[in-house]
Each structure stands twice: as C-alpha cells, then as structure tokens.
Amino acid sequence: MRAVGFAIVGLALLYVNPAYGQRKISSHEERLLGAILSCPQGLLALQAGPVYESDGVSDGPRVLDAHTPTYPQRLQRRGISGSVTLRFVLDTLGKVEPCSMEVQEASREEFILSAVLAVLQTKFKPAEHQGNTVRVRMVQPVRFNVFR
Numbered sequence: 001m002r003a004v005g006f007a008i009v010g011l012a013l014l015y016v017n018p019a020y021g022q023r024k025i026s027s028h029e030e031r032l033l034g035a036i037l038s039c040p041q042g043l044l045a046l047q048a049g050p051v052y053e054s055d056g057v058s059d060g061p062r063v064l065d066a067h068t069p070t071y072p073q074r075l076q077r078r079g080i081s082g083s084v085t086l087r088f089v090l091d092t093l094g095k096v097e098p099c100s101m102e103v104q105e106a107s108r109e110e111f112i113l114s115a116v117l118a119v120l121q122t123k124f125k126p127a128e129h130q131g132n133t134v135r136v137r138m139v140q141p142v143r144f145n146v147f148r
Contacts, residue, residue, distance in 0.1 A: 021038065032098070032120045039099035046117075051089050059072055059128040061090050061136055063148045069118035069142055077120065082107035083143045084115035092133040094124040115142035136146045 054060050075082070084107070089100035096119060106112050129134035133146055 013045040025100055028121075029117050032117060036098045036101060036116070049092070049135050051137050054127065054128060054136050054138055057127045057129040057134060057136055061094065061138060062125040063122060064094070064125050065123040067118045069111075069120035070112040071144055071146075072114060075108065075110055075144070079146045080108065081143075082111050082112045083141055085139060085141045086115060086119055087137065087139050088119065090124055090126060090136050092126050092135060092137050094126040096120050096122070096124075097135075100137075111142070114144075118142055124132065134148045 028127050083105075085104040087100075087104050088104045089097045098120060101116060101120075103112055105115075108116075119142065126133040128134065
C-alpha cells in the first residue's frame with residue numbers, strides 16, 4: 001500500500017505534462033490535490049471518533065453521485081484499460097477524508113491521479129451504526145475501460 005500524498009507529486013507533474021498527452025487540472029482539482037499534499041503524517045489518528053470497517057456497521061455507505069474519472073488521453077488513444085483500488089475513510093457527512101487516501105493497487109501509474117480526483121469528488125451516503133452516522137474505512141475500485 002502507498003499513501004497517495006507521497007506518490008501524487010510526481011503523478012501531478014505527469015498529469016499536466018503535454019508530452020504525455022495529459023490535460024491540465026482544474027482549479028477545483030488543484031485544491032483537492034492541495035488537501036492531500038498538505039496532510040501531515042499521523043493526522044488521521046488525530047481526527048475525532050473511531051473508524052469502523054465497512055462490514056462492521058449496521059448500514060454501510062453508498063455512492064449517491066459517482067464522479068466519472070477523466071481518462072488519461074495517452075492511454076485512451078492506445079486503447080489501454082485498467083483500474084485503481086483506493087482505500088480511504090469516509091466521514092460522518094459522507095465526504096472522503098483526503099488525508100486517509102491510500103492506493104492499494106493500480107494497473108498503471110497514469111490512472112492514479114484521475115482515480116483519486118474522481119473519488120474525492122464523489123458524493124456518498126455516510127455509514128450508520130446503531131442509528132448514528134459514523135466514520136468508516138472503504139475500499140473503492142475505479143475502472144478505466146476503453147470502448148471501441
């Protein structure tokens with residue numbers, strides 16, 4: 001497992017590098033990346049409340065509005081599909097805690113940044129346990145499929 005905050009700097013440069021056929025990131029995406037990059041180590045432990053595993057709650061979180069990831073242009077042109085699996089904590093409001101984001105697996109490094117940005121912009125219904133909304137650890141796959 002890799003913490004995204006440490007891997008994302010090089011990927012952000014790759015993402016905006018025209019030589020790789022990547023697009024520039026929007027100011028909103030730049031703010032999201034800034035939230036990850038500014039995460040001090042150990043911040044997750046300082047956040048209030050316990051973190052439940054998704055199978056340890058009475059009503060698990062659900063995706064309400066999935067944000068579609070931007071397909072890296074170079075990979076799309078070459079017909080390359082892939083996926084990224086992310087692990088993160090969802091707060092009691094249904095928002096991803098940026099400092100909790102980890103990459104569990106990625107078929108291609110070029111997919112990571114787009115997957116992270118998509119998940120950070122996705123709207124979730126928070127998890128509930130015994131009638132209260134709770135923080136929960138989630139694993140979310142993000143798939144990139146080329147349709148010809």
